[in-house]
Amino acid sequence: MQKKGKDRYIQDLGEFALIERLAGVLGPAGQGAGQGVIRGIGDDAAVLQNSPGTRLLAACDLLIEGVHFDLNLTPPRQLGWKALAVNLSDIAAMGGRPRWALVSLGLKPGFTVGFVEEIYAGIAALAGMFGITVVGGDTCSSPACLVIDLCVLGEARRTEITYRSGAHAGDYLLVTGKIGAAAAGFAYLSAEGQQKIKPESAAELTWAQLQPQPRVKEAAVLVRSGLIGAMNDLSDGLASELHEIVQASGCGAQIRAERLPVSPVAVSLARQLGADPLHWALYGGEDYELLFTVPGGKGSPLQLRRLSRTLEKATGTPLSVIGRVLPPAAGVTMIDSSGATKPLSPHGYSHFEK
């Protein structure tokens, strides 16, 4: 007997009926009336209208089962959320406002309709938070692994775009929020039940790994200050992203380990597992916080205090000054807790390598 409703297999429903159901799951996030969407899902291409005087921003991120996620650890709703979140974070890191998304999904025939709807429910939930409209995409079958590729388009005023190359010697280096929690969350989920951990800490770690909060509102507050030089998100880890800024800007940098806002739950989990929370913070990646520079100079300490207060008031997110930008000859170093200065390698995640 053929199954019904959400338990039906997608191969029993077919492509066009599935797309219709998924559009239903998106609800307002698939309509976008008045949000610059002239035509969304349902023609050869989406037709969009960016705001006058803005430049366009475009980013995409391809996630493949077995490489970027494990369906045993990642519920479909969180997968949809995260696939959108990583792209919103990229637009935020440019100082932009994300507006539209295209969703490409390669689905294994054994999936149920309910499972695919959950992926879309995750996309819809996050899209709703930031006024993003899903305006198109592609849905097809994939024999061996689930594939999800999101392309996000955004816009920004010319003067507010924050490139990697905008850092100068003397600038302060700052980071939003807490770091290391996403990597700690992965360690927690990979070995769940083997640690004694408070339920609220477990929830925090799980959220950090599976349902990250892209810093879209934070980026908007920061660029409005007019103080931001270079900016990156921490998708590949603080060390790797700092190296990218340094390389693009032609400078050096020094950070202080004791200034890094390492997540307290990560510290507590690391203690139990015999892991190094600083390693998670520097190299773990997936934190989706913002790393950026603010010019140094006479009035800077006051400006930084103001910026920090403004951001925390508007978004609840704290700011930490973690170091300074230096001339290129200084390289990239970290002063560790003993006061010793050591080179900081980029050492992020690199695909293909063994």
Next chain:
Amino acid sequence: MQKKGKDRYIQDLGEFALIERLAGVLGPAGQGAGQGVIRGIGDDAAVLQNSPGTRLLAACDLLIEGVHFDLNLTPPRQLGWKALAVNLSDIAAMGGRPRWALVSLGLKPGFTVGFVEEIYAGIAALAGMFGITVVGGDTCSSPACLVIDLCVLGEARRTEITYRSGAHAGDYLLVTGKIGAAAAGFAYLSAEGQQKIKPESAAELTWAQLQPQPRVKEAAVLVRSGLIGAMNDLSDGLASELHEIVQASGCGAQIRAERLPVSPVAVSLARQLGADPLHWALYGGEDYELLFTVPGGKGSPLQLRRLSRTLEKATGTPLSVIGRVLPPAAGVTMIDSSGATKPLSPHGYSHFEK
């Protein structure tokens, strides 16, 4: 001993070095100075500037090994070409000018650097023909199958955008070029050597299937005439695409089998294989020709002759009038070669269905 140059495996090169080599393969198609590209590859998102007064168009197409292509039949260069071509065709079908592309690639670790460079060489070749710049993307490993997802952005003046919903009863139905050759090409490649076919016909069939020519220039000439109502490309086959126009426009339609510009090489191959070339033309898909409507009325025959002449002069591509748009009650029908009127089912390719 580790292999060198193009024979190296991508896992021996690593993600960042591979991306650098691929940017090199793109050459001018990866730079785009003066082409509305403020910042291309190399930051969190691309920064683009569309022309004043234009609307944005966005489309993406996900191609997965084993579903959309077979690496035994498709050389990597043609795969890259086709992945871009199908998206350019979508932008053309909206009456737009494609400008920028983002390339997402999921690569199996056993690929050589040379193989991946060939994919990019195919993208670069077609991009160069139409002034497209590759401005970003994502490259990662994929354990089981090659994945390629292109997102193409374009622009169009508001008055020149051609929606599916723009058809009205009384309009003429037209199609560019020849149809059925892509499906014939697939049949030819799947059973190569089993047919007796002239080398130039073999080349034509192979090109139609592996290296389709998106009708970007043709679309530009057509929309400039101000005559085009609805327009679709034939990616899913003439029957399916006609149904999409009819459904979106709330009308009916009738076509004549004898008016369909079925490719002569498809007819000749079909004769040898005992296949039906009309079936390839109606349901085979992947022809990437344009199906569109032009208003009927007193001056129409003259207008159609002029449009046809203008298009052929500018692009070398012929036009065929294949039928008329009718009131909704008429449904979608075809007059076959015996003069009998029969319903025309949509019956295109649908993913997931058995």
